[in-house]
Amino acid sequence: MRSHSYDDVLAGPRKRKIPEVAAEAGLVVEEPGSGFCGAVVRLEYGNVVLEDRHGKHRVFPLSPAGFLLEGKPVTLVPPKAAPRQTRTVSASGSVKVQGLRARTARDSRIWVEGKHDAELVERVWGHDLRVEGVVVEPLDGVDVLAERIDEFGTGPGRRLGVLVDHLVAGSKESRLVDAIRDEHVLVTGHPYVDIWQAVKPSAVGIRQWPTVPRGTDWKEGICAALGWGETYEGWQRVLGAVSSFRDLETPLIGAVERLIDFVTVPMD
Numbered sequence: 001m002r003s004h005s006y007d008d009v010l011a012g013p014r015k016r017k018i019p020e021v022a023a024e025a026g027l028v029v030e031e032p033g034s035g036f037c038g039a040v041v042r043l044e045y046g047n048v049v050l051e052d053r054h055g056k057h058r059v060f061p062l063s064p065a066g067f068l069l070e071g072k073p074v075t076l077v078p079p080k081a082a083p084r085q086t087r088t089v090s091a092s093g094s095v096k097v098q099g100l101r102a103r104t105a106r107d108s109r110i111w112v113e114g115k116h117d118a119e120l121v122e123r124v125w126g127h128d129l130r131v132e133g134v135v136v137e138p139l140d141g142v143d144v145l146a147e148r149i150d151e152f153g154t155g156p157g158r159r160l161g162v163l164v165d166h167l168v169a170g171s172k173e174s175r176l177v178d179a180i181r182d183e184h185v186l187v188t189g190h191p192y193v194d195i196w197q198a199v200k201p202s203a204v205g206i207r208q209w210p211t212v213p214r215g216t217d218w219k220e221g222i223c224a225a226l227g228w229g230e231t232y233e234g235w236q237r238v239l240g241a242v243s244s245f246r247d248l249e250t251p252l253i254g255a256v257e258r259l260i261d262f263v264t265v266p267m268d
Helices: 115-132 145-152 172-178 218-226 231-240 250-263
Strands: 020-022 028-031 036-044 047-051 057-061 067-069 072-077 109-112 135-138 160-164 185-189
Touching: 036 057, 109 115, 109 250, 115 135, 115 231, 115 250, 145 160, 145 172, 160 172, 160 250, 172 185, 185 250, 218 231
Parallel strands: 020 072, 109 135, 109 160, 160 185
Antiparallel strands: 028 036, 028 067, 036 047, 047 057, 067 072
16 A cells, blocks of 8 residues: 655656746846846846846846745746726716715705706716715706795805706796896706707617697607607606717707806805
8 A cells, every 4th residue: 555655756856836026126136147136127128127236237138037036036027017097987978986975965956847857967967966965856847946946045055056948049948047136046958848859869769859749748749759658658768778978969968067067166
């Protein structure tokens, strides 16, 4: 029976593996052939440049087991490249803050006309709003805007930004907005009948938004013309098609960006 302590004389001596060490700047090694001892300065063309304590430089090839580290043979290898720091971009195009913890909500607010507006703003600008601590609230129509502003009570550090649909000259919306004279309120808007229309047609797979006859609810008319079913089903199609600001029309992007800047302006 073979003993566990028996040495197989036919196997011969085992080769000892020479460790590989990254040639980081400042690592002190010795080149045994010349006895030169120095710190790694840099790598160039498959060689390593060493500097001794007198400031003298010598160049040696990065050959296997070509150096001694603390008296033991090592193979110097190029350090692994540090991973590139990539900047992740949010849906709004801003630099995404990694490991974000939402800031405590500001006293200032952004109001939008309805639930769909709020969901679309959150889809694209949600990250930015959490970074800034801005809450977006549905207003449920601009007819009550003046009364809601009075109830809110604006002032320094308590600003309101309001996003209005169909803000064009001569519209009911423009007349209501023109009556607002509060310096702590900024109203911006877009020219589209509804927030749906501020989504590019190509994003939802159509050539253009259909024309809805006067007297017909716009959302219902759109869903009927496109065969999208009920209004809530149509909205899910529209919202689901938006992944970034690139899916939105420029007037809406500019309007929202202005509101965010306005309500986050530092207090004097």
